[in-house]
Amino acid sequence: MVATTAHAPGLTVAATARRLGVAPATLRTWDRRYGIGPSDHAPGRHRRYSTTDLARLELMQRALVRGVAPADAARYALSVPAPERAPVPEGNGAQAPARSRGAAGRARGLARAALALDSVAVCDVITESVRGEGVETTWDEVVRPVLGAVGTRWADTATGVEVEHLVTACAVAAFGALLGRPDGAANPARPVLLAAVPGEQHALPVLALSAALRAHGVVPRYLGADLPAAALAAAARRTAPAAVVLWSLLPETADPRLLATLPRTRLRFRTFAAGPGWDATALPERTGRLTSLGAAVATISSAVHV
Ligand code: B12
Structure with missing residues (x-):
């Protein structure tokens, strides 16, 4: 007390x-x-x-x-x-997740733990939220608002990068843990390749998408941030994907010439340009656009499960 x-x-x-x-x-x-x-x-x-x-x-x-x-x-x-006024919890804030109910409470818990640089509590909130609310709600209602606020603070005051890194690390761990095969059974479906485009370090949203797809029975092959075009092409040749998802958050990383470097494979794949970076870019008609996590999960799942 x-x-x-x-x-x-x-x-x-x-x-x-x-x-x-x-x-x-x-x-x-x-x-x-x-x-x-x-x-x-x-x-x-x-x-x-x-x-x-x-x-x-x-x-x-x-x-x-x-x-x-x-x-x-x-x-x-x-x-x-x-x-x-809400009572201030005792200790270092690590109890906040246990008190949180629903996504709004978890978002408050996450914000509080993040500001206190309490990485144990940050990781706990995100992991518990994924368990309780699922990946999509955790991304859209718990992690994304906090990252957005942290980004705004950075733009206004050039502070808070440490908070951003801390939240990112825990989100990567929580979403990344879902990419494995929980039941151990072989999954014969063709995979979906997902990557952030060359120069794009902001890969977290496409990792969240990969984890959400996994929960919908799609096999994601998450290839991370800043993937060189040649590596993307090699992966597309080797894995016979059903779809390739190219994420761009910032307009300067969205280069439509990347689409032309994708190989023509015997089994055709769908291509999707995901994220706000592509907003002002003219894309080929056959390239699908994904502008939110929910829509991306629905569109890719139905494209793959035909
Ligand atoms: C985390 C973060 C980082 C991390 C990324 C870690 C990772 N593994 O992803 C690190 C530390 C690497 C980083 C680095 C940099 N960053 Co940064 N970063 C962020 C931050 C805080 C969150 C990024 C994110 O995940 N955004 C997604 C969510 C949170 O954004 P949102 O707007 O709510 O989402 C919209 C869409 O994305 C879409 N959406 C959301 N989720 C999904 C999911 C899917 C699947 C789809 C289809 C759509 C979708 O719907 C939303 C509504 O329209 C943002 C702030 C921000 N608001 O985005 C800055 C921000 C993007 N970064 C910024 C900058 C400047 C940088 C650096 C250049 C800084 C530097 N000097 O080093 C570098 C290099 C970036 C590069 N070359 O790529 C600026 C960009 C400004 C600009 N427009 O140019 C931002 C906006 C911060 C700011 N306010 O100034 N960053």
Whole structure:
């Protein structure tokens, strides 16, 4: 238990910063700029944060991770009456996943654990979510919103790359673990090749797609990030795929000339351009477009299971 009430001495700046996973200087800045600090701080005395103050800071942090600007996040946190604020969990946040119910709760747990750089809790939330909600919901409602918020924060403040790497590593582990053959039985179906195009390091969405397809009985051959054209062509020749999925997140990596380097195999395969990178690119008519995880799973499954 944290032995603080609104009137008791409370937590020091350092302890509060540790609990929230931010630098002590950040807390002082929030207090100075946005007026969100210890409620009974007397000039000349050390700052002490009560549980009420902590809950308010936690609300601010959650808003920040959803991409809300700091001033608005602070205003929001200060405007919510005390009883409506969620209690701050004890310890290092590792219990958050156990308390979460459904995807929204898990997303909050993930955001909190990620901000605290608690990789054990981050990996637990994602793994539990995959087990409880499935790959598609975990990607779209738990991991993607947090990565989006982390990306926005990076664009605004050039901070948070460590959070991005930590979440990515756990998501790669959780989705990657699903690529094996759980029942050990031979699967005779033709595979689907999936890769991020040359120059594209953002492979996580296509890994999520690979894992989701696996759950739908499709055999994915996930070939990772930044796959050279020659390697893609060699893989297509060797594996007789039913479909090839080329992922691009950024427009600069979406080069339609890649499609022309795909070999003509005896057993024909369907080709799909997946991801927003291809949005402004003119594609051959026979190349399918995949613009969301759900649609991609449905389209590829029906193309393969004909
Ligand atoms: C994780 C991440 C990384 C990781 C990737 C790890 C991995 N294994 O994937 C690493 C650290 C490698 C990385 C590196 C870089 N990154 Co980065 N990264 C991200 C981050 C946070 C998430 C990427 C992601 O998975 N996006 C997918 C989801 C989260 O995005 P979304 O918009 O919600 O999804 C939409 C579509 O993608 C689609 N969709 C979503 N899921 C799926 C699934 C399927 C199957 C389909 C079909 C569609 C689909 O639907 C959604 C709605 O339209 C983004 C931020 C962001 N918002 O994307 C930055 C971001 C993409 N990165 C960015 C940058 C600049 C870089 C670097 C250049 C940074 C650097 N200086 O080194 C490098 C190099 C990138 C390169 N050459 O490819 C910028 C790109 C800006 C731009 N437009 O040019 C972003 C947008 C951050 C930012 N806000 O500025 N990055």
